Amino acid sequence: MTSNRNLVFSGMQPTNTLHLGNYLGALKNWVKMQAQMDCIYCVVDMHAITDDAGYRRPEDLTRATREVTAAYIAAGVDPQRTILFNQSQVPEHAELAWIFNCVARLGWLDRMTQFKEKSGKHKERSSVGLYTYPVLMAADILAYKATHVPVGEDQKQHLELARDIAQKFNNDYESPEFFPLPEPVITGPATRVMSLRDGTKKMSKSDESDFSRINMTDDADTIAQKIRKARTDSEPLPSEKKGLEGRQEAENLINIYAALADEGVDAVIAQFAGQQFSNFKNALADLAVTKLRPINDKMRRLLADQAEIDRILKSGSERARAIAAPIVAEVRRKVGFVG
Ligand code: AQP
Numbered sequence: 417m418t419s420n421r422n423l424v425f426s427g428m429q430p431t432n433t434l435h436l437g438n439y440l441g442a443l444k445n446w447v448k449m450q451a452q453m454d455c456i457y458c459v460v461d462m463h464a465i466t467d468d469a470g471y472r473r474p475e476d477l478t479r480a481t482r483e484v485t486a487a488y489i490a491a492g493v494d495p496q497r498t499i500l501f502n503q504s505q506v507p508e509h510a511e512l513a514w515i516f517n518c519v520a521r522l523g524w525l526d527r528m529t530q531f532k533e534k535s536g537k538h539k540e541r542s543s544v545g546l547y548t549y550p551v552l553m554a555a556d557i558l559a560y561k562a563t564h565v566p567v568g569e570d571q572k573q574h575l576e577l578a579r580d581i582a583q584k585f586n587n588d589y590e591s592p593e594f595f596p597l598p599e600p601v602i603t604g605p606a607t608r609v610m611s612l613r614d615g616t617k618k619m620s621k622s623d624e625s626d627f628s629r630i631n632m633t634d635d636a637d638t639i640a641q642k643i644r645k646a647r648t649d650s651e652p653l654p655s656e657k658k659g660l661e662g663r664q665e666a667e668n669l670i671n672i673y674a675a676l677a678d679e680g681v682d683a684v685i686a687q688f689a690g691q692q693f694s695n696f697k698n699a700l701a702d703l704a705v706t707k708l709r710p711i712n713d714k715m716r717r718l719l720a721d722q723a724e725i726d727r728i729l730k731s732g733s734e735r736a737r738a739i740a741a742p743i744v745a746e747v748r749r750k751v752g753f754v755g
Pocket residue numbers: 427428429430431432437438439440441442566567568569570571606607608609610618619620621622623
């Protein structure tokens with residue numbers, strides 16, 4: 417790590433195997449950013465226990481934490497160059513989150529749409545952790561004074577909250593420049609990959625239907641089968657972007673193709689204009705298999721040596737803690753805690 421200027425931080429929850437949305441919306445950009453800036457990438461295991469009824473089988477959390485770590489590395493995150501660790505090994509995240517719980521306002525959290533979506537009709541049965549999830553996320557980022565946060569579109573509102581918390585802390589404790597106001601980095605044609613079964617819902621790890629998503633661990637046959645079964649309408653592909661209006665499922669598949677091929681959406685439309693979706697789906701399945709197979713193979717090799725994955729996470733947490741500890745110590749002093 418050189419300095420705190422232009423420091424990137426991002427994380428994913430080990431709630432299940434990562435999917436194509438996580439890869440195209442976030443991970444692919446993480447790998448690119450590594451070449452340009454100092455980066456810290458985290459497996460946010462403390463966030464992962466906020467969902468469901470607040471309970472996750474311990475062995476599932478452990479397995480998913482290692483699997484997500486393997487996915488990061490297999491996709492190109494370099495644990496030598498970049499700090500890669502799991503959140504629970506750095507206690508400064510939880511400590512700062514508590515202080516931020518006392519900075520953030522209830523009214524701010526009440527506006528968070530992800531909580532509304534995830535808690536559904538049974539808000540009173542959700543964990544308190546799910547409600548304060550974005551506060552912990554602000555602590556994750558600001559414990560390092562990170563300036564850039566590559567995320568998918570769905571996290572934009574949480575980033576705005578992190579900026580509000582940083583700003584209020586700076587004002588309340590009369591330290592105008594103490595925390596930077598972190599910027600979301602939302603790039604590429606697939607910032608919001610939708611479910612393969614319902615073009616109005618985002619692709620998600622916790623969707624009950626496995627056919628709604630392509631997992632980074634799916635084999636070639638499964639990927640092809642899921643794409644073939646993906647919902648579309650009966651019209652052929654349009655000859656220009658305008659023709660995708662009101663056709664969410666079609667638009668989603670075209671965006672996925674463009675993101676995987678590193679091409680613009682217009683170029684993809686020009687290539688397949690007027691063709692039936694069955695042809696396009698075959699091409700998309702081939703492309704997805706070509707792009708995901710090397711990642712999948714590497715993940716499998718990495719997961720065969722769990723001790724090595726645990727060692728990488730431990731060493732990454734020591735490096736992370738060396739940055740976070742002095743920042744959080746300074747926060748303690750500003751707040752007025754003794755000791
Ligand atoms: N469908 C998506 N399209 C584009 N980006 C996405 N991300 C998630 N889903 C999509 C991005 O992936 C990163 C990690 O997300 P997360 O693990 O923190 O949780 P999430 O956003 O809640 O993702 P999921 O898959 O929907 O998980 P569950 O089901 O566990 O809640 C983030 O940068 C996110 O923007």
